Amino acid sequence: METDKKLNPTIIIILGATGDLTWRKLIPAIYNLYLDKWIPDHFAVIGISHKDITVDDFKKRLHEGVNKFSRRGKAKASEWNSFEKYLNYHKAEFNVAGTYTAIEKQIQKFEKEWKVSANRIFYLAVPPNSFDEIALKIGSSGLAKNKLLSRIVIEKPFGYDLVSAKHLNDLLHTIFDEGQIYRIDHYLGKETVQNILAFRFANAMFEPIWNRIYIDSVQISVAEQLGVENRGNYYETAGALRDMIQNHLLQLLCLIAMEPPVSFEADEVRNRKVDVLNAARKIRPEEVHKYAVRGQYGAGWIQGKKVVGYRKEPDVNKDSSKETFAALKLFIDNWRWQGVPFYLRTGKRLNETLSVITIQFRPVPHQSFPSEATGNWQPNRLVLYIQPHMGIRMRFQAKRPGLKMNLYPVDMQFNYDDTYTSGTPEAYETLLLDIMEGDSTLFMRADQVEAAWKILMPVINSWEANPSVNFPNYESGMQGPEDAEALIAKDGHSWSVIPPEKSE
Numbered sequence: 001m002e003t004d005k006k007l008n009p010t011i012i013i014i015l016g017a018t019g020d021l022t023w024r025k026l027i028p029a030i031y032n033l034y035l036d037k038w039i040p041d042h043f044a045v046i047g048i049s050h051k052d053i054t055v056d057d058f059k060k061r062l063h064e065g066v067n068k069f070s071r072r073g074k075a076k077a078s079e080w081n082s083f084e085k086y087l088n089y090h091k092a093e094f095n096v097a098g099t100y101t102a103i104e105k106q107i108q109k110f111e112k113e114w115k116v117s118a119n120r121i122f123y124l125a126v127p128p129n130s131f132d133e134i135a136l137k138i139g140s141s142g143l144a145k146n147k148l149l150s151r152i153v154i155e156k157p158f159g160y161d162l163v164s165a166k167h168l169n170d171l172l173h174t175i176f177d178e179g180q181i182y183r184i185d186h187y188l189g190k191e192t193v194q195n196i197l198a199f200r201f202a203n204a205m206f207e208p209i210w211n212r213i214y215i216d217s218v219q220i221s222v223a224e225q226l227g228v229e230n231r232g233n234y235y236e237t238a239g240a241l242r243d244m245i246q247n248h249l250l251q252l253l254c255l256i257a258m259e260p261p262v263s264f265e266a267d268e269v270r271n272r273k274v275d276v277l278n279a280a281r282k283i284r285p286e287e288v289h290k291y292a293v294r295g296q297y298g299a300g301w302i303q304g305k306k307v308v309g310y311r312k313e314p315d316v317n318k319d320s321s322k323e324t325f326a327a328l329k330l331f332i333d334n335w336r337w338q339g340v341p342f343y344l345r346t347g348k349r350l351n352e353t354l355s356v357i358t359i360q361f362r363p364v365p366h367q368s369f370p371s372e373a374t375g376n377w378q379p380n381r382l383v384l385y386i387q388p389h390m391g392i393r394m395r396f397q398a399k400r401p402g403l404k405m406n407l408y409p410v411d412m413q414f415n416y417d418d419t420y421t422s423g424t425p426e427a428y429e430t431l432l433l434d435i436m437e438g439d440s441t442l443f444m445r446a447d448q449v450e451a452a453w454k455i456l457m458p459v460i461n462s463w464e465a466n467p468s469v470n471f472p473n474y475e476s477g478m479q480g481p482e483d484a485e486a487l488i489a490k491d492g493h494s495w496s497v498i499p500p501e502k503s504e
């Protein structure tokens, strides 16, 4: 991917520049944008952190990060050397007004040198409890005064619940216009996730059957083998519902269930998505157990290695009631989807790392074939593979070769890797470029975030008021708790096998 398109001069100010996100994701993404010639001629990154390190230490660490995490592998020395000149570092505290005066001075210095005003992007790569304070300081320092040039980027989690999300939105809106705020959900930057829009709206053949008449149910699964790693502190305040479902899985649901947008203008797409969230049937507090299942991993085996249970992970309470697995059944109350269940599930320490969306079609309305032909018959199924494999698989029935009519399911497949040889950009590359270009289509608008919280609040409230009595209830390396099977089995469905079993 290369382009001649030139962006406005841009300065990205990363607050939390010595943290994991900057090292693993942001700088490798910016580096790849640089190699693909997306970075404007006048460009700078200003890293801010309280760590007492030199700019050379900072660059050295980022170089290691690029070598380790860039999709292109180890950086070529000549390329890195010409890139690192963009990197600057300031040791500074976020809660001190002087920090923001220093940032302003540095920005002015660049602008004077470049003889042009630059976009200033404030990237908050910091824990959520610092969002308020940093935003307020950016506001009071006057750094956000220019509404066209200043933007703020907020990582998830956006709020802890509906009330705190509203509070954060209100606070941000006292300083920034909605169009200046970029709420990141990195799933929306993933290539395969964006491809859902192309698949649905750039092809004429799927849209006519994309509704309750032809679709029986939808499953969205995001399974991870990873545990909580070194994020016990954060996870104890989050859990699977807040960490994954409130954002990533509900956004996937929106892309599957949204109405066709009239255009790909940011607000048009986001309006269609928020319509889906607003149409989600409210779960009544007394019915949470019918719609939601939680789990927590115990000890077990992952890829041949023994792993500890969640309660033995660092920084986790030894009798924690936090869920590391959540499954949800949702209905979208509109004409298109009335009566079609959407099953969402996600969990850590499962048997596979795999994100897939399964669209299960209804059976044919009348079975003309004799029963001896249809022993292996299965309704059509479309599987969208999000990661780690990227592709689409359509299951249909075919005649098995032989003298008798014998039907058997077969698959048509599209695999990204077989079709495209050029590298696939990482989600953060797409998202950072969009922020630089001022395109907010792939970012969460204030009302989307709040609508997503509204769906989950009854479940969150119920689970917090009634700590689970049977945790841990699934072994690491397995498919999750038995209750999750029951949630869907009572509707006559079953979860797609992970990974879905291969057809002939």
Ligand code: BG6
Pocket (backbone or CB within 6 Å): 156, 224, 226, 243, 244
């Ligand atoms: C993050 C969650 O948002 O997404 C993590 O906080 C999770 O807990 C991660 O592991 C999954 O992202 P990906 O891109 O690896 O699927």
